Amino acid sequence: MNAPEERAVPQPSPADDSYVENLDALTRDLDDIEALAAAALDGQSLDQGVADRISHAPTRLTYDELTQHNQQRREAEAWGDAELADILDPTALRQLDEWRTAQRIRWERGDLVVVGVAGLLGALANLYDTQLDSKVLEGLAWLKKTDLITRWEQDAEGMPIDYMGSKFGGPGHRGLSAGHDIGRFFNALNQVRTGTFEGTYWEYGERFARVSTTTPFGTPYSEVEWPLALAQLLKHWVADFVTPMSLPLPGWTLLRDMPARELRAFGQEAYAGVHGGSSLNLRSGLLTPGLGMVATEVIIRTHTHLAAYRQTGSPRLPTATSAKRTEMLLAGHTAAGAVSLSKTAAAAVAGETVVAVRHLNVPVLMRIGMLALKVRSDAVTRTASGVSSWSQLLEDEAATWTLPEAIAIAELLEEPGTTSPMTQFSPETDLE
Structure with a gap:
């Protein structure tokens, strides 16, 4: 079967309900036709007024002309408002929902x-990211001076995650171990709970582990219970977050454990930055x-x-x-x-x-x-929605005209001296 010729069909706007009114009018006509067919099959007399109206219905109307014709009928016969849910059966409503779901809505x-x-706002935020980050840092600096953050900073002093011995000191010490990495939360929490610092460093391509229960000056760290350890860790992180160096990005300290020296150097240089506040951290x-x-x-x-x-x-x-x-x-x-x-x-x-x-x-x-x-x-x-194509819908709808009831209706409505619609249209020939 040859594919039907595709033509651009004007679609009603979302606010235009004319297609619902036209479907309602068509449904009413189909109900009348079914009533005529049932009467004819039962040998009863036909409603001649309905038969005449259907047989003399205007044809070859444009969509606008059809809409106007149906609106005139709606007003004359006082049909009321048309509702799509009253027109379609549950199966058709489900298919309509599937069709709507499968369509891509064009942009207005x-x-x-x-x-x-x-997009412009987002682009400007990236273009002036340094200036924007400076304003954010100023706001966080003000927050750091508040009594609450000051108390939290004092409460969280002397914790093992702040160990700054050999290989773990300097301005970028927060990026050298898991203690300040929110992506390694449980590791950091365990260090606080057990009062034990854990970290790794490299020398001549060999990896070493550093475990310490005391500060570089020999002062022992304290062990604390889980609830207190959690509170202290969160306070410590908040107090550090509002500083210019902030905290490393989640999981950033894992670069410290990489065997490639270039990756380790990149991770530390990117976090440490040229000066405080110029680094890549959780804030920036x-x-x-x-x-x-x-x-x-x-x-x-x-x-x-x-x-x-x-x-x-x-x-x-x-x-x-x-x-x-x-x-x-x-x-x-x-x-x-x-x-x-x-x-x-x-x-x-x-x-x-x-x-x-x-x-x-x-x-x-x-x-x-x-x-x-x-x-x-x-x-x-x-x-992959499985919604029927227009060609498939045409075949399914055209197939209904081969039913005996459709032929009987066409013969009943045929005027003397005219050709039956069924002899003018045959799906087997017209669709090929």
Whole structure:
């Protein structure tokens, strides 16, 4: 069978309910036709008024003309409002939901504007990341001076994770062991509980372990119970987080255990930085870049949920709309990610070398990767949804005209001297 010729068909807008009204009119006509067929098969007299109306129904109408004709009938016969749920049976409603779910919603002009604004805001946050991080650091410095943080800092003094003996001292000592790495929480907590420092270092390509229960000056560390150890560790981390050096990125101290010297040097140089506050740490690597990312998320999510609320009265997003939101988020974050990569490369060429990695927006790049996978997954789901194609729907609908009841109806409605519709149309010939 040759594929039917594809033609662009104008689609009604979401706010246009004419297609529902037209379906309602068609359903009423089909009900009348079924009543005529049942009467004819039972040998009863036909409703001649209904038969005449159906046989003399206007044909070859455009969509707008058909809509106007059905609206006139609706007003004249006082049908009331048309509801899609009253027209379709449960199976058809389920198929309609599957069809809607499988469709990709095109972006509107407002979507493009919102993505542009959100992407620009995220890009500016990355372009001026140093200035933004300085403002964040000023705010954290003010927080550090508060009575609460000062007390926490005093309560958490003298802990084994602050061991600064040989191989573990210097301004970047927090990046040399697991004690300040929130990604190695249980290791750090165990050190505090047992009063034992644990760390590793390398000499001439050989790895050594350092375990110490005392400070470099011989003062023993104290063992504490689990609840107190947890409280002390969290207080210590908060007090250190608001300092210029902050804390290492989660899992960053694992580079210290790598056999490749280049990786170990990279990890320490990137965290230590040129001066305090210029390093890649938990504040500059996650908190500050995350501000721009959160702003992009808030703008796009607010737009999509408000649009859904205006259309349906509920902020809940259908599956297809949620997929469009994912596409918008991916586009918005991609602009910020591109600026982040460009600035990192430019800073490295300009002389920052390893420290240039602090311009890398890790949260945005991770978010881009997850969104890209989700967009791909949505596309695969749409392709594999199993929704019938237009050609299949045409074949299924045309097949109903071969039923004996359809032939009987056509013969009943045939006027003398005219050709039966069934002799004008044959699925076996017209669809080939």
